[in-house]
Amino acid sequence: MGTTNMSKSLVYLKRYWILYAMLLLPMAFFIIFRYIPMGYIQIAFKNYSIVQSPWQMEWAANHGFEYFIKAFSNRDFLYALRNTLLLNFLDLLIGFPAPVILAILLNELAFKRFKKFTQTVVYMPHFLSWVIIAGMALQLFAPTNGLINIMLNKMGFASIPFLNEPAYWVVTYVLLGIWQSCGWNTIIYLAAIAGINPELYEASAVDGASRLRKIWHITLPGIRPTIIVLLILSLGHILGSDFERPYALRNTLVTEVSDVISIFVYNNGIRGLQFSLTTAVGLFQSVVGVIFLFTANALAKKSGERGIW
Template sequence: MVITKNSQSFRYMKRYWILYAMLVLPIAFFLVFRYIPMAYIQIAFKNYSIVKSPSEMDWAGNNGFEYFIKAFSNRDFLYSLRNTIGLNFLDLLFGFPAPIILAILLNELAFKRFKRFTQTIVYMPHFLSWIIISGMALQLFAPTTGLINIVLNKMGFASIPFLNEPSYWVVTYILLGIWQSCGWNTIIYLAAITGINPELYEASSVDGASRLRNIWHITLPGLRPTIIVMLILSLGRILGSEFDRPYALSNKLVSEVSNVISIFVYNNGIRGLQFSLTTAVGLFQSVVCVIFLFAANALAKKFGERGIW
């Protein structure tokens, strides 16, 4: 009997059809909630009307780019763009190395029980919402009633305006972000460390290498591919902005540094009903993030790394 390619494919599908059936829900999710809504991107180029479908709406002026021009003529948008880039850059500068350092420190712990306990403690903040974290921050950092400032006052020091002055607020914002996400992000790096050949450490120990030498010459080179991939993904989000974190921590006294693009979209789109304007802003944000993603990936490949595709 001759086994044709079609019969092989049929037997393969008959054997593994359950695995493919499990893909139905994820594919349906992406189609319904990711790809079909992309038809509404054209709202950025049209005059929005609630009673018309996107294809029936009239084109905006200036060849459809009216709302892009309005966005870049809007002072609030330019401030939010500056704040988004600034806060994301500081997050990348200080927040990106933090989980790498923490993962290396956890890996070097000799007592396994203490290591597991410490891992559990540092993971926990990830499961707290920013509303809860902002409430905790208010109890700790409030100018007059915050625990830290009360202790400082009793020690004879002046109160520190952690949440009321822009420069202090930015520092507090970055530190709270590191505290919330650092432990969770170590999971990826700890998994990468477990993939490093233990014989390399044994050989270096025989040669008399110290722990710092092992970290520098074995652990960090072993982590490099993972670090490169995570850095590329982080650069792809350099213009992205989460909503809950800046919104929960901000107040009117620091609005000049806390208003990011997501808050601008919320204020002008959801509250101001300027859907075409905020769709144009969101499209611009997404396009720039994609450009950064491709550029970072190309740069990684140029220096001999694998990249993400």
């Protein structure tokens, strides 16, 4: 019996060895660039020294939690934490439903050529860097020479400080984020809609269902598992923060709402050389993200959904 299984395994490996050989490169990538660097997490609990390895560094005070205490005693970090949560929550609240709505609208278009053209146009901003988008935003929303404010002034209205006042900046930040990512995320929902059995729509049409009824009772339930999975993944990044987007759009007038955790890490870690402090901040972000991820997945399973594992 053992010899038979061994011969079957050898035959299997001879047939599919190329696939396993192709796995070596991605496995090496993850081991070298993902798992080996995990040893440097301990910098968060030690006094950093450039001439020593993380294993040789001395433990920090307060049982290794000195830099976590310093972070939560730092006013700039607390502001960055507040801004990160606020901006990510608004992105989730306003930005998450946007691609779902857009995908449903595109699916309802009768003209296929117009549908393809619109889909192409709306996902193109995804390929623009935030430096380019920030330059475009400055040309459009600048208080004195921005195109929109020039048009408002010519119509007799006062200029709107899109980029100069915190409240307006937050609105501009969120809307630009939706404009940049909405079309790309729509592709996922369109693929999910394409997997819905068309016979369901035909049967509902025979029963006299309107378009809204079809959307509510067929389309939305059909893509609900996809929505739940993407929502769980989004909640896992609730404390994460991109660097390019807030850094490119910020200015000195709105630092009270634009400085997020990634900018705090840049200022204190790369520029300030406080590597232990910023490693502690990064570890805190990761732990909170994992907690949100597991909690959201557990809630999804309790409500009858599959979750992400």
